[in-house]
Amino acid sequence: MAEKILLVDDEKDFVEALAERMRARGMDVSTATSAPDALAQTDKESFDAIVLDLAMPEMDGLEALKRFKEKNPQLQVILLTGRATVEKGVQAMKLGALDLLEKPADIETLSRKIKDASARKMVLVNKAAEEKIHDIMINKGW
């Protein structure tokens, strides 16, 4: 099944070109040019991975990452940045980012990270489902 991806970057020309290349690689890609728009899209749809720019107007990537994780801890977020400092990288990992890639990113590396993110999300979703079933079995006392 195609990975469902949300690309978030305030550079429209970047988002459009990257989205087209990812679609050509069989992914189902949505785009947003601001963090609030991306947050609104995650309210309506579920994504296997979010590729998120670190520096954006209105709300920066770290704040957006925090909000994504608060809303859905299973969301897998890969951060893209033009200036990856160690400090920001550590902060991103602490907030639950799966990875942090520096721009310009290699499409094959990014695709591999997205597939990892998708697999990781599936494991988390399955685990959550198993726990739910286990809880039901225990609490209902069948």
Add this chain to the structure above:
Amino acid sequence: MWAWDEIGPEGLRFYGKMSASISHEVKNVLAIINENAGLLNDLVMMAERGVAVEPQRLVGIAGTIDKQVRRADLIAKNLNRFAHSADHLQGEVDLAEWVELALALVGRFASNRGIRLEFSPPPATPPVQSAPFFLLNLIWLGLDMAMELAGPDKTVLLQIEVAAGRLGLVYDRLNPLSDNDWDFVTDGHVRSLALLLGANPWQDVKSGRFGFDLPCER
């Protein structure tokens, strides 16, 4: 007397901050060119497999790359002017040109804070003798503070006032807060830079404006 141990480290911080922001801008441009070059490769591979590629599609990609090359050229020109501003401690400066350069350098900081910076230069400004790099540093300190104090319309208006013997840069449309929230005049870095440049910083809390005056010959 202005204190070098005050303006030296502040100047280096300013240089570092601007350089980091410019390198970030360049990386963004490179990322767009990289994706569009990759897109061209993808289309070539599709064409080799017999998929028809519309010429207009290629024209669009070439147009995007061209736009980004022009953007990078402008960034490089501004970086070059900024770097050369430190060549001489004293020189003739056109304040309007320097404000425009400062606005180009800090554009990303403003957009990240959701602030619009407006500047309409007067038809002509008399040149001033000043320390070019440190004048840019003072303009930046003013912009940084003005962006923090911006009013509800999130706009900072910059104006140059020309009067006999002085040239003033005004940061306008700020929140008229209490005296305690404003420190342009008393800020240590501003004071040191003002002493070096012979500038006179001022603020009018009630009308939401601050700025500095520079001495000029006309």
